[in-house]
Amino acid sequence: MEIGYSIKAPNGSGPTSYVTRASCLNGQFVPTQNRISKASSYVTLSNKLCTCKATLKETNNSVEAVEKVKVQPSETELSSLTAISPLDGRYWNKVKDLSRYLSEYGLIYYRTLVEIKWLLKLSQIPEVVEVPKFSNEAEAKLQGLIDGFNEADAIQVKNIEKITNHDVKAVEYFLKTKCQEDPEIAKVLEFFHFGCTSEDINNLAHGLMLKEAVNYVILPIMDDLINAIYSMAEANAHVPMLSRTHGQPASPTTLGKEMIIFAERLSRERRDISQVEIFGKFAGAVGNYNAHVAAYPDVIWPHVAEQFVNSLGLSFNPHVTQIESHDYMAKLFHSFIRFNIILLDFDRDIWGYISVGYFKQVTKAGEIGSSTMPHKVNPIDFENSEGNLGIANAVFDHLSMKLPISRWQRDLTDSTVLRNIGVGLGYSLLAYKSALVGIGKLQVNEVALNKDLDNSWEVLAEPIQTVMRRYGVEEPYEKLKELTRGKAVNKESITEFINRLEIPVEAKNELLKLTPHNYVGVAAQLVKDACIKRHE
Numbered sequence: 001m002e003i004g005y006s007i008k009a010p011n012g013s014g015p016t017s018y019v020t021r022a023s024c025l026n027g028q029f030v031p032t033q034n035r036i037s038k039a040s041s042y043v044t045l046s047n048k049l050c051t052c053k054a055t056l057k058e059t060n061n062s063v064e065a066v067e068k069v070k071v072q073p074s075e076t077e078l079s080s081l082t083a084i085s086p087l088d089g090r091y092w093n094k095v096k097d098l099s100r101y102l103s104e105y106g107l108i109y110y111r112t113l114v115e116i117k118w119l120l121k122l123s124q125i126p127e128v129v130e131v132p133k134f135s136n137e138a139e140a141k142l143q144g145l146i147d148g149f150n151e152a153d154a155i156q157v158k159n160i161e162k163i164t165n166h167d168v169k170a171v172e173y174f175l176k177t178k179c180q181e182d183p184e185i186a187k188v189l190e191f192f193h194f195g196c197t198s199e200d201i202n203n204l205a206h207g208l209m210l211k212e213a214v215n216y217v218i219l220p221i222m223d224d225l226i227n228a229i230y231s232m233a234e235a236n237a238h239v240p241m242l243s244r245t246h247g248q249p250a251s252p253t254t255l256g257k258e259m260i261i262f263a264e265r266l267s268r269e270r271r272d273i274s275q276v277e278i279f280g281k282f283a284g285a286v287g288n289y290n291a292h293v294a295a296y297p298d299v300i301w302p303h304v305a306e307q308f309v310n311s312l313g314l315s316f317n318p319h320v321t322q323i324e325s326h327d328y329m330a331k332l333f334h335s336f337i338r339f340n341i342i343l344l345d346f347d348r349d350i351w352g353y354i355s356v357g358y359f360k361q362v363t364k365a366g367e368i369g370s371s372t373m374p375h376k377v378n379p380i381d382f383e384n385s386e387g388n389l390g391i392a393n394a395v396f397d398h399l400s401m402k403l404p405i406s407r408w409q410r411d412l413t414d415s416t417v418l419r420n421i422g423v424g425l426g427y428s429l430l431a432y433k434s435a436l437v438g439i440g441k442l443q444v445n446e447v448a449l450n451k452d453l454d455n456s457w458e459v460l461a462e463p464i465q466t467v468m469r470r471y472g473v474e475e476p477y478e479k480l481k482e483l484t485r486g487k488a489v490n491k492e493s494i495t496e497f498i499n500r501l502e503i504p505v506e507a508k509n510e511l512l513k514l515t516p517h518n519y520v521g522v523a524a525q526l527v528k529d530a531c532i533k534r535h536e
Contacts, residue, residue: 004396009219009347012320024098026404028200030199033172036410040219041225042452056117062530064173065293068325069319070441070510080092081307082208086422087283087423087426087427087430091426091430094429094430095184095426096218096435097217097429097432098422098426098485099430100424101209101212101216101217101425102209102213102421102494103422104154104158105151105154106209107154107205107206108153108154108158108167109149109154109169109211110155110199110204110205110206110208110209111167111205112145112146112149112153112157112175112204112209113149113169113175114200114201114204114205114208114312115171115172115175115192115193115201116143116145116146116175117192117308117311117312118192118193118196118282118308119131119142119188119192119194120134120139120142121193121304121307121308121311122191122194122223123188124300125296125304127296127298127299128296128299130188130191131188131191134185137184138184138185140360141179141182141185142179142185143398144506145175145179145303150407151176153174156174156177157171157174157315158170158172159171160174164281166198168193168198168201168202169193169198169202170299172192174348176189176192176278178523180198182534184483185259186437194295195243195284195289195291195292195301196282196284196445197284197285197297197322197326199281199322199323199410200281200282200283202312202415202418203281203323203324204282204309204312205313205512206418206421207278207279207280207312207324208312208314209421210278210329210332211313211314211420212271212344213276213406213422213425214332214425215274216249217425217429218425218429219270219273219274219430219437221429221433221477222266222270222273222432223270223431224269224280224361224432224436225266225343225435225436225439226263226266226267226438227308228265228275228439229259229262229263229346230259230260230263230531230534232256232259232261232439233257233260233527233530233531234256234527234531235255235256236254236255236256236259236444237254237257237260237523237527237528238252238256238523238524239254239255239256239444239449240252240253240255240260240449240450240451240453240516240517240518240520241253241254241255241358241452242449242452242453242456242459242516249452249456249458250459251459251462251517251519251521252453252459252519252520253520254455254518254520254523254524254527255358255444255449256523256524256527257520257523257526257527258349259527260526260530260531262342262343262345262349262464262525264530265342266339266343266346266360268341268371269335269339269342271333271335271337272335272338273335273339276328276331276332277328278314278315278328278332279314279315279316279317279324279325279327280312280314280316280317280324281305281308281309281316281317281318281320281324281366282305282308282309283301283302283318283320284306285322286290286320286408286409286410287319287322287323288323289301289305300449303317303336305318307317320411321406321408321409321410322409323406323410323414325404325406326403326404326414327404329394329399329400329404330399330400330401330403330404331347333397333399333400333424334396334501336392336393336424336425336428337393337394337396337397338393340393340396340428340431341393342390343385343389343431343432343435344385344389344390344433345387346381347382347383347385347386347389347438350382350438350439350442351379351382351383351386353406354379354382354442355379356448356452357445358445358448358449359442359443359444359445360442360443360444360445361364361377361379361441361442361443362441362443363377364441379438381434381435381437381438381441382434382438384430384431384432384434384477385431385432385435385438386431388427388428388430388431388434389428391427392423392424392425392426392431393424395420395423395424395427396424398417399417399420399421399424401415402414403417403418412484414488423529447467451517452515453515453517454516456488456516457489457490457491457493457494457515457516458484459516459519460514460515460516460519461480461481461483461484461489461496463514463519464476464494464498464501464509464511465477465479465480466481467503467510467511468501468503470478470507471503471507473501473502473503483497491515498511498512499512
């Protein structure tokens, strides 16, 4: 893009036109090259991202735009303004860590890795004499193609795909091009993709994408989230809180005990996710090694395939059609659904606690809660988390229900669906990060907690009627129901009722010690026990 502007020469001799090469992104001009020419007015400019019309003026020896930029979405360039998915636009900075694994680039990289590793494996099979063991230099060359794989390589593959209209074949041709100048590897170029159907390469690539994205991005943020909730539990293990069942006052608990429930639930699902076995197949067009046996009948190909799949860190599935059955994916995604549902439950509970004042939220300078109500501090992080968990689970549900189904030995419906693995994980990651931010803003409001407890003496009806049962008092439940149900109950009325009971003095004195603040059972101990077990 060129921006033209006129500035009066310092000596007053007339205007000089400056033409600046610049890019325009998000309304910002970024100069990249300048040149000077004679002219007297501005020009209309365009580039791939936008069409710009601007005049500029000199102010204190600087130049500033005086006419706004009109943005027109590009047909070829992706930006935060032109992305259709908010994961690639508005939320990109929060989910970009997944890109190296779950993007088109990631898929091409892992395909490249599998193709090269397979060629290296062939060189280790004595019966495949046409592919002798590579020299250290040749092995280093091949490994270098993996280690040095970059965006330019991925673009080259995509350019080849424009001709082949086949994404996996494009990787094969890319590797042949890269290796044709190496005298040793050039002799065995046709053994790239030997005996393989595209799905042999794809299923292993998808397995590696999932494994590394989950291990290196998702599980660490899950751990951060779970640790944050455990910390909330430990810090508030002894802070009494009025429970609510059916939305109504119920037996008191502690804030920490309610948090430990979520920490433990999420921990179990996180463990299940980490233990899902990721499978791979490498058995040719319909799972029988037909082509392999035709070429080298003396090789025990199922054994070779198992060794190869295991060498990539994946478990081997020996009984397949053209595709790996994707059952493990269904199991993994259902595990994510359970984790996400539990977190959604947490989000809603915290939202509710904020709404009744049990938590305050730390405000951030400059943030606005409502466009019309200046006082608002909304629980937006938990709302954002809840919304994105819903989208993630919708995607995971479809993946889980669709992927295990394929017509006969294979149809192509899984191919387009598999490209959305990153969508489910992306929205999950976004939700986890939002919940973490929200937790970081929470402050316990013990004044509100204590106020609710002070106004809920009726919750002591439970321990009183239970002790009455122990000592054989007739109709204890009914007597307490008559005292408390639908009526205002306070410390005085409870004390008066206890004093009239015909039970041992010691039991009566113990009941008189109870308040809504200390009637919490072993809530604090439950938190302590869970935290000790966690660190064992």
